[in-house]
Amino acid sequence: MNLRAVQAIYFSEMARTKRTIWQSIVSPVLSTSLYFVVFGAAIGSRITEIEGINYGAFIVPGLIMLTLLTQSTMNASFGIYFPRFTGTIYEILSAPVSGVEIAIGYVGAAATKSIILGLIILATSFLFVPLHVAHPLLMLSFLVLTSVTFSLLGFIIGIWADGFEKLQIIPLLIITPLTFLGGTFYSTSVLPPLWQKITLFNPVVYLISGFRWSFFEISDVSPSISIGMTLLFLVASLAVVWWIFRTGYKLKN
Amino acid sequence: MPQELTTDAFETVWATVSFSRGLFGKAPNPAHIEKILRELSLWDKKDNTIRTLSGGMKRRVMIAKALSHEPQVLFLDEPTAGVDVELRKDMWQVVRELRDSGVTIILTTHYIEEAEDMADRVGVISKGEIILIENKAELMRKFGKKQLTLHLQKKLDVLPPALAAHNLTLADGGEELVFNYDTKAEHTGVTAMLSALSNAGIRFRDLQTKQSSLEDIFVGLVSQKS
Numbered sequence: 001m002n003l004r005a006v007q008a009i010y011f012s013e014m015a016r017t018k019r020t021i022w023q024s025i026v027s028p029v030l031s032t033s034l035y036f037v038v039f040g041a042a043i044g045s046r047i048t049e050i051e052g053i054n055y056g057a058f059i060v061p062g063l064i065m066l067t068l069l070t071q072s073t074m075n076a077s078f079g080i081y082f083p084r085f086t087g088t089i090y091e092i093l094s095a096p097v098s099g100v101e102i103a104i105g106y107v108g109a110a111a112t113k114s115i116i117l118g119l120i121i122l123a124t125s126f127l128f129v130p131l132h133v134a135h136p137l138l139m140l141s142f143l144v145l146t147s148v149t150f151s152l153l154g155f156i157i158g159i160w161a162d163g164f165e166k167l168q169i170i171p172l173l174i175i176t177p178l179t180f181l182g183g184t185f186y187s188t189s190v191l192p193p194l195w196q197k198i199t200l201f202n203p204v205v206y207l208i209s210g211f212r213w214s215f216f217e218i219s220d221v222s223p224s225i226s227i228g229m230t231l232l233f234l235v236a237s238l239a240v241v242w243w244i245f246r247t248g249y250k251l252k253n
Numbered sequence: 254m255p256q257e258l259t260t261d262a263f264e265t266v267w268a269t270v271s272f273s274r275g276l277f278g279k280a281p282n283p284a285h286i287e288k289i290l291r292e293l294s295l296w297d298k299k300d301n302t303i304r305t306l307s308g309g310m311k312r313r314v315m316i317a318k319a320l321s322h323e324p325q326v327l328f329l330d331e332p333t334a335g336v337d338v339e340l341r342k343d344m345w346q347v348v349r350e351l352r353d354s355g356v357t358i359i360l361t362t363h364y365i366e367e368a369e370d371m372a373d374r375v376g377v378i379s380k381g382e383i384i385l386i387e388n389k390a391e392l393m394r395k396f397g398k399k400q401l402t403l404h405l406q407k408k409l410d411v412l413p414p415a416l417a418a419h420n421l422t423l424a425d426g427g428e429e430l431v432f433n434y435d436t437k438a439e440h441t442g443v444t445a446m447l448s449a450l451s452n453a454g455i456r457f458r459d460l461q462t463k464q465s466s467l468e469d470i471f472v473g474l475v476s477q478k479s
Contacts, residue, residue: 002278004275004278008276009276019263088260091276095277097276
């Protein structure tokens, strides 16, 4: 394996984050902090506890997940799309670097950014709400798995997109609504029975539920199902990325 | 190195050149990167973002990226387009040193004099088809001609019949006589032609010789093909 090439791509992407720190780190942290202020402190103080958990604390896993999903897809999609847009992808494709190595470099960097963001938001949330993480290792595992999976999805979007507009379509029109409807701000158990069933078709429900369980040991679906579904998304994304590099889809034409 | 200037505009010169080295699996070597940047007169721009550079500088950055991983085969596609004369010389000096160090360089260029100066072997492409690949010296010998021009003391209206056998042509309205010959031939015919001129009483005040350049040969080959 050309580890130096992986390092080169990874650190180049991380350097881009550093160059755009206001957009990459500060802005998402600030937006999430505003959710804490509005939903946690202002509105949340008028909402009773949910399943024995303070409302401000209850929304923390969902808000972290919201940031992870949107930032992972956006960072990874932009990371691979920009070289395609400028034409610098030729250099990567002509270098002795395999598809796997390219994906590790870009997806690794995007996932690292998301993990850093998730941890900063978690640390910030301690400033606003009383919070306790029941299973820190499981919480970290969800954080890492979700970041990697959605960075892979972002990587796929970045290769599929042929314009900046397409880069935004999936994060804004699919992932964000699914996250809001997936129990970020509520437990799906409060929904009418029919909607509870429909909600189970929303993949984000499993991610938020499992992540929330690692904090409070409460969940909408069983934690083992959540882990299974997360791994399933990861495998599905890996399979698509593998197919892209095997066929050269949108890369070599 | 591609002809198109494709670079990440927001990266610094140092970062983009180091990135290229890493992509090709080479360990970081700041001394080597510094050497390349200095040779290509980019050292004082190493911390500048690429978008702030001129077109010529961007092209040199592309060359620096291509050289960063110490390649054994280097493809240069129109490397000097848009580069000013002085810097072009510096660039060729770098390329020449690489060639002398054993690097195989495949250069495509419209500047034929550059190819003549640099190349060991020359290929000619016309209408997308390679019409010839030849050792440069052999090519010059095969297709190159030497021309002797005699500036006459008195203008000639027609070539005297006694000189008809000597492959001479009148030029410049009869003020000059032009003689084409092959220096590699067993008999160039120069001595016989000069004797014939003397016998015919034709005198000249000056003479000059000219060797066909690679460009002359190239133009001849391409026009022959078309």
